[in-house]
Amino acid sequence: xxxxxxxxxxxxxxxxxxxxxxxxxxxxxxxxxxxxxxxxxxxxxxxxxxxxxxxxxxxxxxxxxxxxxxxxxxxxxxxxxxxxxxxxxxxxxxxxxxxxxxxxxxxxxxxxxxxxxxxxxxxxxxxxxxxxxxxxxxxxxxxxxxxxxxxxxx
Amino acid sequence: xxxxxxxxxxxxxxxxxxxxxxxxxxxxxxxxxxxxxxxxxxxxxxxxxxxxxxxxxxxxxxxxxxxxxxxxxxxxxxxxxxxxxxxxxxxxxxxxxxxxxxxxxxxxxxxxxxxxxxxxxxxxxxxxxxxxxxxxxxxxxxxx
Amino acid sequence: xxxxxxxxxxxxxxxxxxxxxxxxxxxxxxxxxxxxxxxxxxxxxxxxxxxxxxxxxxxxxxxxxxxxxxxxxxxxxxxxxxxxxxxxxxxxxxxxxxxxxxxxxxxxxxxxxxxxxxxxxxxxxxxxxxxxxxxxxxxxxxxxxxxxxxxxxxxxxxxxxxxxxxxxxxxxxxxxxxxxxxxxxxxxxxxxxxxxxxxxxxxxxxxxxxxxxxxxxxxxxxxxxxxxxxxxxxxxxxxxxxxxxxxxxxxxxxxxxxxxxxxxxxxxxxxxxxxxxxxxxxxxxxxxxxxxxxxxxxxxxxxxxxxxxxxxxxxxxxxxxxxxxxxxxxxxxxxxxxxxxxxxxxxxxxxxxxxxxxxxxxxxxxxxxxxxxxxxxxxxxxxxxxxxxxxxxxx
Numbered sequence: 001x002x003x004x005x006x007x008x009x010x011x012x013x014x015x016x017x018x019x020x021x022x023x024x025x026x027x028x029x030x031x032x033x034x035x036x037x038x039x040x041x042x043x044x045x046x047x048x049x050x051x052x053x054x055x056x057x058x059x060x061x062x063x064x065x066x067x068x069x070x071x072x073x074x075x076x077x078x079x080x081x082x083x084x085x086x087x088x089x090x091x092x093x094x095x096x097x098x099x100x101x102x103x104x105x106x107x108x109x110x111x112x113x114x115x116x117x118x119x120x121x122x123x124x125x126x127x128x129x130x131x132x133x134x135x136x137x138x139x140x141x142x143x144x145x146x147x148x149x150x151x152x153x154x
Numbered sequence: 155x156x157x158x159x160x161x162x163x164x165x166x167x168x169x170x171x172x173x174x175x176x177x178x179x180x181x182x183x184x185x186x187x188x189x190x191x192x193x194x195x196x197x198x199x200x201x202x203x204x205x206x207x208x209x210x211x212x213x214x215x216x217x218x219x220x221x222x223x224x225x226x227x228x229x230x231x232x233x234x235x236x237x238x239x240x241x242x243x244x245x246x247x248x249x250x251x252x253x254x255x256x257x258x259x260x261x262x263x264x265x266x267x268x269x270x271x272x273x274x275x276x277x278x279x280x281x282x283x284x285x286x287x288x289x290x291x292x293x294x295x296x297x298x
Numbered sequence: 299x300x301x302x303x304x305x306x307x308x309x310x311x312x313x314x315x316x317x318x319x320x321x322x323x324x325x326x327x328x329x330x331x332x333x334x335x336x337x338x339x340x341x342x343x344x345x346x347x348x349x350x351x352x353x354x355x356x357x358x359x360x361x362x363x364x365x366x367x368x369x370x371x372x373x374x375x376x377x378x379x380x381x382x383x384x385x386x387x388x389x390x391x392x393x394x395x396x397x398x399x400x401x402x403x404x405x406x407x408x409x410x411x412x413x414x415x416x417x418x419x420x421x422x423x424x425x426x427x428x429x430x431x432x433x434x435x436x437x438x439x440x441x442x443x444x445x446x447x448x449x450x451x452x453x454x455x456x457x458x459x460x461x462x463x464x465x466x467x468x469x470x471x472x473x474x475x476x477x478x479x480x481x482x483x484x485x486x487x488x489x490x491x492x493x494x495x496x497x498x499x500x501x502x503x504x505x506x507x508x509x510x511x512x513x514x515x516x517x518x519x520x521x522x523x524x525x526x527x528x529x530x531x532x533x534x535x536x537x538x539x540x541x542x543x544x545x546x547x548x549x550x551x552x553x554x555x556x557x558x559x560x561x562x563x564x565x566x567x568x569x570x571x572x573x574x575x576x577x578x579x580x581x582x583x584x585x586x587x588x589x590x591x592x593x594x595x596x597x598x599x600x601x602x603x604x605x606x607x608x609x610x611x612x613x614x615x616x617x618x619x620x621x622x623x624x625x626x627x628x629x630x631x632x633x634x635x636x637x638x639x640x641x642x643x644x645x646x647x648x649x650x651x652x653x654x655x656x657x658x659x660x661x662x663x664x665x666x667x668x669x670x671x672x673x674x675x676x677x678x679x680x681x682x683x684x685x686x687x688x689x690x691x692x693x
Contacts, residue, residue, distance in 0.1 A: 131219040148253065
């Protein structure tokens with residue numbers, strides 16, 4: 001399968017649910033979607049198209065919180081990333097994908113902890129990395145958390 | 155105290171504690187126990203419980219989750235006990251000094267007797283570190 | 299018969315490096331549930347990386363894990379090269395391949411030794427670590443350091459492999475192969491190990507897919523994935539080698555996959571040293587444009603994944619790192635549950651959890667009173683081996 005076939009396959013099926021397609025190379029594509037469609041599209045990519053779930057990366061984009069779900073297609077060496085933009089920074093939430101693949105178990109705990117994103121339907125959002133006495137409502141990976149000092153000698 | 159230290163300097167029992175390190179120091183430490191370097195020749199043995207140990211050998215940049223445990227372990231160490239800090243992270247927090255999850259340097263948590271710098275120090279360096287510690291114990295013994 | 303006890307394992311262990319905390323819930327001998335608490339090693343590297351320049355972040359990621367200190371920098375460099383579409387000189391690609399395979403050799407050897415210790419084969423432990431030393435020597439020759447090689451940079455590598463070093467490297471590899479053959483015989487022909495490891499801690503293919511398991515853990519469960527072949531990077535597409543896959547999914551299969559992989563690695567290194575073209579080793583890239591890039595690499599434990607978002611400045615806006623153990627680790631829920639306590643140590647070790655943890659396993663009763671220590675657990679494991687040995691009248 002080539003990347004164009006994969007993109008066509010996904011966009012034919014979901015049509016207007018795919019907001020934007022950015023094909024950065026023959027091996028990589030970034031698809032923008034609404035957060036509410038994540039389970040539907042992720043299920044199709046993981047279960048029906050046989051992709052492997054790599055990980056999800058949270059990005060603080062200042063005006064929105066992004067989650068990128070990376071999926072790999074091992075037979076063709078293609079990585080597709082679904083980008084869900086969560087506009088509400090005060091109370092960000094998105095549906096869980098642990099119902100589709102249990103490999104998202106830890107990464108959702110991590111995103112909950114470091115970005116403060118709620119995953120609807122995931123009952124196991126206990127802290128994973130930070131100490132137990134970490135203050136509530138402080139999310140270290142957000143940009144408003146003090147950035148480490150930059151090295152002045154460069 | 156003199157007698158205890160005399161006995162102590164012959165064979166040091168070491169407890170190894172990784173307080174959030176990258177493994178390198180820990181690998182090199184275990185390397186010391188295996189045939190090429192074999193510190194057991196010098197009577198240095200790694201033990202599994204701090205209550206059997208004379209030396210607390212600490213690696214890593216003391217992460218916030220680990221600090222209470224380090225304190226607890228230090229309190230449980232039978233006296234006279236010594237602390238060796240192994241590696242750049244333990245000595246100065248190294249690259250991780252700006253991280254949100256490294257609390258305080260190890261030498262503010264407990265008194266440190268010997269620092270072994272390096273990232274990671276070579277196995278020869280750890281043998282040298284033990285030699286320094288034994289010298290230190292011996293000099294204390296004579297001072298009394 | 300519903301007396302459940304909790305066995306806390308961790309967070310510190312004298313033989314394993316990274317701290318991690320497990321809680322095994324047991325009913326009699328049987329493990330009925332497992333929970334894990336990580337975070338004893340969390341250093342906020344992703345955040346630190348955002349404050350460093352691209353060249354500096356390679357040094358940071360090198361210190362994520364001491365065993366993978368060649369994999370992470372290559373993955374990070376590949377992510378940046380993916381953003382800017384930098385070309386890497388061919389000689390540099392070959393040098394990267396050599397470093398990667400040397401790392402795999404030393405990592406698998408290290409794992410084999412520790413697995414031997416868990417099973418009560420301390421001779422295997424000492425042998426494996428002794429035979430790892432030639433690899434460390436080669437590393438010292440090639441990169442100048444036994445660990446933390448500082449070898450890779452964006453757009454190439456920092457140091458060349460000198461021509462006069464190649465005979466020495468080949469000689470040490472010969473030594474290593476001879477010893478590896480012996481070790482392979484000692485492990486694969488031992489009836490005690492067959493009995494001890496076969497059918498233990500089975501990860502089925504379905505579970506492995508569901509958990510997106512990676513590397514030797516997945517390949518031992520019959521999933522034919524290998525980043526080196528599927529997402530060709532460095533010089534892997536220019537060299538002949540095989541992906542080792544087994545169907546059983548038990549601890550024995552994981553061991554066999556790792557041992558056979560080491561032979562492949564030796565062969566890859568030989569071919570690389572043979573085929574390596576002359577030329578520059580660094581393309582000296584300058585500006586990194588805004589954009590996103592992904593770097594994937596087959597670390598000894600599986601796929602290592604780096605995502606970098608650049609905003610056009612000289613430091614990454616976001617640097618996401620996913621180490622292979624992160625995906626392999628949750629599979630312990632499938633493999634440990636239903637097994638006996640004496641097998642738990644080796645099953646937890648079988649995924650090679652970037653060697654984390656099993657110190658101070660304490661068996662506690664319901665009121666958290668301590669009954670049993672970590673050594674007890676390893677001792678249980680070692681005693682089971684001894685019992686099997688007795689049966690074979692070997693000991």
